[in-house]
Amino acid sequence: MDGTVVRIFNLRKSFGRVEALRGISFEVARGEIFGVVGPNGAGKTTLLRIVAGLMKPSSGEVEVLGHKVPSEVDRIRKYVSYLPEEANLYSKLSGIENLKLYAMAYVEREKIDEVVRVGISIAGLDLRDLERRVEAYSKGMSRRVAVAATLMVKPRLAILDEPTAGLDVVSARYVREVIRRFTREFGTTVILSSHNMFEVSRVCDRVALIHSGRVVAVDGVDRILSSVGAEDLEEAFVKIVGGRGG
Numbered sequence: 001m002d003g004t005v006v007r008i009f010n011l012r013k014s015f016g017r018v019e020a021l022r023g024i025s026f027e028v029a030r031g032e033i034f035g036v037v038g039p040n041g042a043g044k045t046t047l048l049r050i051v052a053g054l055m056k057p058s059s060g061e062v063e064v065l066g067h068k069v070p071s072e073v074d075r076i077r078k079y080v081s082y083l084p085e086e087a088n089l090y091s092k093l094s095g096i097e098n099l100k101l102y103a104m105a106y107v108e109r110e111k112i113d114e115v116v117r118v119g120i121s122i123a124g125l126d127l128r129d130l131e132r133r134v135e136a137y138s139k140g141m142s143r144r145v146a147v148a149a150t151l152m153v154k155p156r157l158a159i160l161d162e163p164t165a166g167l168d169v170v171s172a173r174y175v176r177e178v179i180r181r182f183t184r185e186f187g188t189t190v191i192l193s194s195h196n197m198f199e200v201s202r203v204c205d206r207v208a209l210i211h212s213g214r215v216v217a218v219d220g221v222d223r224i225l226s227s228v229g230a231e232d233l234e235e236a237f238v239k240i241v242g243g244r245g246g
């Protein structure tokens with residue numbers, strides 16, 4: 001395998017008459033933090049679910065770690081982790097038990113405790129809280145545990161759908177920092193989605209701006225800004241999509 005972790009070519013997905021993805025192409029290199037950015041309904045979740053092998057495309061090609069998705073997804077399951085848009089922890093279990101359960105899908109039994117310890121440090125929550133049932137958690141606490149679970153297993157590729165959704169500024173900042181720190185440390189490649197232009201400017205090495213199921217720009221944030229003469233990504237997005245229909 002070369003240095004390309006995700007390769008997407010002319011990807012399309014329709015739901016009945018709704019064309020959610022209309023010919024998406026881009027590549028993500030090993031070690032990159034790649035952002036998929038666009039407004040509500042742009043197609044971010046659909047794209048990430050397809051890359052994770054959870055949804056079939058209507059047409060086009062997706063390759064992850066050199067394997068075709070979804071047909072060969074079983075070969076890469078252990079190397080790819082996915083954070084859904086809605087955190088899906090087990091509410092009757094504690095945070096730590098949730099981390100354990102997640103770890104079991106990825107590592108041998110004797111490595112589980114070690115992985116969970118990493119998860120605890122990534123979550124950055126009080127140990128006493130992590131020992132309580134998740135049903136008592138705030139949305140932000142659950143999100144931090146879910147993000148920790150996806151990163152602690154040291155995946156080759158982490159797919160994070162709106163990792164900071166519902167978090168206050170302090171928690172969002174914390175999660176952005178752990179994404180950067182631990183993925184560098186573990187050599188993890190990241191593809192994350194966000195509609196927060198500020199956020200992706202801070203976290204991502206490169207971004208794809210998505211509008212109505214199409215990539216309208218893909219590059220480093222600074223290069224996108226200078227190419228259209230914009231101060232920030234939000235202005236760039238408006239300049240690029242201005243005048244375009246849906």
Ligand SMILES: Nc1ncnc2c1ncn2[C@@H]1O[C@H](COP(=O)(O)OP(=O)(O)OP(=O)(O)O)[C@@H](O)[C@H]1O
Pocket residue numbers: 015018019020038039040041042043044045046047085195
């Ligand atoms: N399971 C589905 N059935 C029918 N239509 C769907 C389905 N999933 C997504 N869509 C449609 O596809 C389009 C893209 O949706 P998607 O959830 O991928 O957007 P998004 O960029 O993740 O938006 P948000 O920022 O709100 O999370 C929307 O028009 C949505 O209504």
Ligand SMILES: [Mg+2]
Pocket residue numbers: 044045046085
């Ligand atoms: Mg979404």
